[in-house]
Amino acid sequence: MEISETTVEVLPRLFKIKYDSGTLQELLYVDMPHEYENTSGQIVLDYAKAIQESVFEQLRVVRDGHLRLIFSSDLKICSWEFCARRHEELIPRRIIIPQVNDLMLSFFDANAIILFSNELATTFSGASLNWFA
Numbered sequence: 001m002e003i004s005e006t007t008v009e010v011l012p013r014l015f016k017i018k019y020d021s022g023t024l025q026e027l028l029y030v031d032m033p034h035e036y037e038n039t040s041g042q043i044v045l046d047y048a049k050a051i052q053e054s055v056f057e058q059l060r061v062v063r064d065g066h067l068r069l070i071f072s073s074d075l076k077i078c079s080w081e082f083c084a085r086r087h088e089e090l091i092p093r094r095i096i097i098p099q100v101n102d103l104m105l106s107f108f109d110a111n112a113i114i115l116f117s118n119e120l121a122t123t124f125s126g127a128s129l130n131w132f133a
Helices: 008-020 093-124
Strands: 025-030 034-037 043-056 059-071 077-090
Touching: 043 077
Parallel strands: none
Antiparallel strands: 025 043, 034 043, 043 059, 059 077
């Protein structure tokens, strides 16, 4: 579990870095919250199931976890806590298929070379070759 705190002052710079590095979208999917008031009088929204998705040009990262939002009495966000249970990195097929095809071709080329060399060895076995004569 990774815990990090970000103050309001650094948020613009944080998001600039995030989107300059290739993030196209940030998506958040939430279930119905459990709402209650904590001992400090703050309103807490507790989402047992939340999904956060980062979308890049050639990749999606999906994190499944637990989200807790804590609001002050004037409804300003005091805390935003997301604890990921698991994550998946999704790569589109259009990116994977050419790489798999290249790998398969190189595999078949290597097998063809081995078969050809075995065939040559069988053909010339027993025959003495004098390369330097």
